[in-house]
Amino acid sequence: MTPPAPTPRPGDQLASTVCGTRVVVIRAPADTHPRLTCGGSPLVPAADAPAARPGPAGTTTLIGKRYVDATGTLELLCTASGAGELTCDGAPMTLKAAKPLPASD
Known part of the structure; x- marks a missing residue:
């Protein structure tokens, strides 16, 4: 039996095992253990990640x-783009929309 994945905390650096995608956790819920994947494989701590390899074709993560x-x-x-799609508990993650700036009229 494998141990459960640790809860991601703000500041954690994670990397994909199937493409060059690397991310930093900005905000995370403290009471849940989301399953984070990229290209269908779990994200791992960046220090434990293998060298970046080409990933599956299709959706890409943007630096x-x-x-x-x-x-x-x-x-x-x-923090590093790749060919895999980021998912959380099986659902695709979406780009966060930028906040509109106030009008300067």
Whole structure:
């Protein structure tokens, strides 16, 4: 039996095992253990990640963009782009929309 994945905490650096995607946890719920994956494989601590390899074709993660889960309680910042799609508990994570700036009229 494998131990459960640790709860992600703000500041944690995670990496994909199937592509070059790397992320930093910006916001995470303290009371849940979300299953974070990229390209169908679990994200691992960046220090334990193998060397980046080409991943599956299709959706890509974009460097400098923030991704949120469906409830908006988990937020990741992409620090290295890759070919895999970020998911949280099986649901695709979406790009976080930028806040509109106030008008300067």
